[in-house]
Structure formats: structure tokens, C-alpha cells
Amino acid sequence: MKLVTGNSNRALAEAIADYLKLPLADCTVKRFADQEINVQLHENVRGEDVYILQSTSTPADGNLMELLILTDTLRRSSARRITAVIPYFGYARQDRRATGRTPISAKLVANMIAGAGVHRVMTLDLHTDQIQGFFDIPTDNLYSAPVMARDIKERYDIGNLMVVSPDVGGVARARAIAKRIGTDLAIVDKRRPRPGVSEVMNVIGDVSGKSCLLIDDIVDSGGTLINAADALLKAGAREVSAYITHGVLSEGACERIGASKFKELVVTDSICETQAQRQAANIRRITIAPLLGEALARTARDESVSSLFN
Structure with a gap:
């Protein structure tokens, strides 16, 4: 080998x-x-x-x-x-x-x-x-679900946690995490008027007073996640974090995440870390090695x- x-x-x-x-x-x-x-x-x-x-x-x-x-x-x-x-x-x-x-x-x-x-x-x-x-x-x-679930259990109070899919297409992925850690699932209903741009329409599920975890496969510009986080906080969520497999984080994304209301954004090391990621206070990496x-x-x-x- x-x-x-x-x-x-x-x-x-x-x-x-x-x-x-x-x-x-x-x-x-x-x-x-x-x-x-x-x-x-x-x-x-x-x-x-x-x-x-x-x-x-x-x-x-x-x-x-x-x-x-x-x-x-x-x-x-x-x-x-x-x-x-x-x-x-x-x-x-x-x-x-x-x-x-x-x-x-x-x-x-x-x-x-x-x-x-x-x-x-x-x-x-x-x-x-x-x-x-x-x-x-x-x-x-x-x-990456087993790796994420283990990290979530170590760091969060499961009793007050709500797993959230940032769109309808990611429900299966978010549900897999929710099932592993034993929490409920909410969904952010959004639409894309054009590539790279998203608009939140509704939050499906009661997130009032909950610590919400957005689960997705890719974060690129960060716009979709930031819009979803704002919608969840507006719907009464206590705090919002995100677990994402692939931190593409194109130019300017780390700064947008850093200036957002996210408690933290957790990404795996499937993509090489950049200097901007290292400098962002609310971006954390977990290993899938x-x-x-x-x-x-x-x-x-x-x-x-x-x-x-x-």
C-alpha cells in the first residue's frame, strides 16, 4: 500500500x-x-x-x-x-x-x-x-456525520439543540446528524433568484429559545448561511452555529462570517486552510483524517x- x-x-x-x-x-x-x-x-x-x-x-x-x-x-x-x-x-x-x-x-x-x-x-x-x-x-x-456528531455531543447541550437544514435539498444530510445526536429538525425555506444569491422565505419548525446548528456540505461565499442565521435569530433562536463539511470560503467569505452573528462555523479539513480562515475568530476546524x-x-x-x- x-x-x-x-x-x-x-x-x-x-x-x-x-x-x-x-x-x-x-x-x-x-x-x-x-x-x-x-x-x-x-x-x-x-x-x-x-x-x-x-x-x-x-x-x-x-x-x-x-x-x-x-x-x-x-x-x-x-x-x-x-x-x-x-x-x-x-x-x-x-x-x-x-x-x-x-x-x-x-x-x-x-x-x-x-x-x-x-x-x-x-x-x-x-x-x-x-x-x-x-x-x-x-x-x-x-x-462526515460521525465526526460532526461526536464533536457536537462534546460541546453542546443536546437538550436545547435544534438541527437545521439551510434548504430543502439538504434535509437528508441534516436529518442524519439529528438522528445521531437525538434532536429535532427544522428547515429554512429559501429560493435562489440567481447563482450565488439566496433569499430566505420561511423557517419551518419552532426554533424559539433553541441553540440552532445549521448543517450543510459546502460553504462558499457564506451568504446563504448568514441569511439563514439571521432568519433563525429573527424567529427566536438563542444562538446559531454551523457545521459544514467543505469550507470553500472564497474571497471575502471569512470576513463576512467573522462579522456575522454566528457563534461559530465548524468546517472539516477536506480543503486546505487559508490565512483568512486562521484569522477568523469564529471559524473552527475538525479533522476527517x-x-x-x-x-x-x-x-x-x-x-x-x-x-x-x-
């Missing part, structure tokens, strides 16, 4: 390697002067079971190309099996044709990954479950991965 990483999130890759008590393979991923990506593997992987640890986060195109070129490197080096471990799968929000004359980019990216020579994909909290079916190779969609490490170990031993979430 070999672990290889690109440049997208080396800190997470090292944490996974520490959990598995394995070194990261000696591999150089750099760029030429014209920004073309160059990969050089410095050790033998012939006949090995190799895992590439690489999120396709910002810069999405560069990190995706690193993943594809790493895959081609391993394939041409006679690796027995190549598994792409993609904690954050970029382009996942482009999973359907919402209007005419638009692409389904998530399917295109899935085709590219399989075409490069990946035998198996492992990812975390896909934006929609249908993306798993875009791959024509075995794909494991892992869930043990979860991913255990899933890798079970895959290598041909054991059940789904039992991790029972």
Missing part, C-alpha cells in the same frame, strides 16, 4: 499517513516556467495498491490536472490498483442542466478521472448522491467501508 499526494492539501495527506503509520511516497509535483505541471515519482510502485490523496479545490483546474497526471504516472509505472481519494470533489455543484445550453461538468470530470486510469474513487459528502452514479468505476461516498485513514485501511484489506457509518 502506497500513499501519494499532490499539492492541494498536504496537511491532510500527512495526517492520514500518520494515522496509517505509513510514509508518503517520494514524489515531486512542480510546475515549469509556463505553469505546466510536472510529476516525478522517485520510488518503485510496480504491483502496489496506490492511493492518491488530492482534493480538487481552489485552484480547481490545477489540482484536477495534478490528479490526472499523478494517475498517468502511476499507471505507466505499473501500479496494480490506483484509488483516487478526493476529500472535496470540485465541480460537484454542476451536476445537472438547470437551464438550456449548459454543461454537466461533474459528469465530465468523472469521465476524465476514470479515463486517466483510476480504478476506484473515494470521496466525502458529495453535493448530491447522483454524482456517485456519474463514475463508471467503483466509488465510495463517505460521510482518522475517518479517511480507516476507510483506506479497510479498502486495502477488502473489508466493508459502509460499516463505518452504521
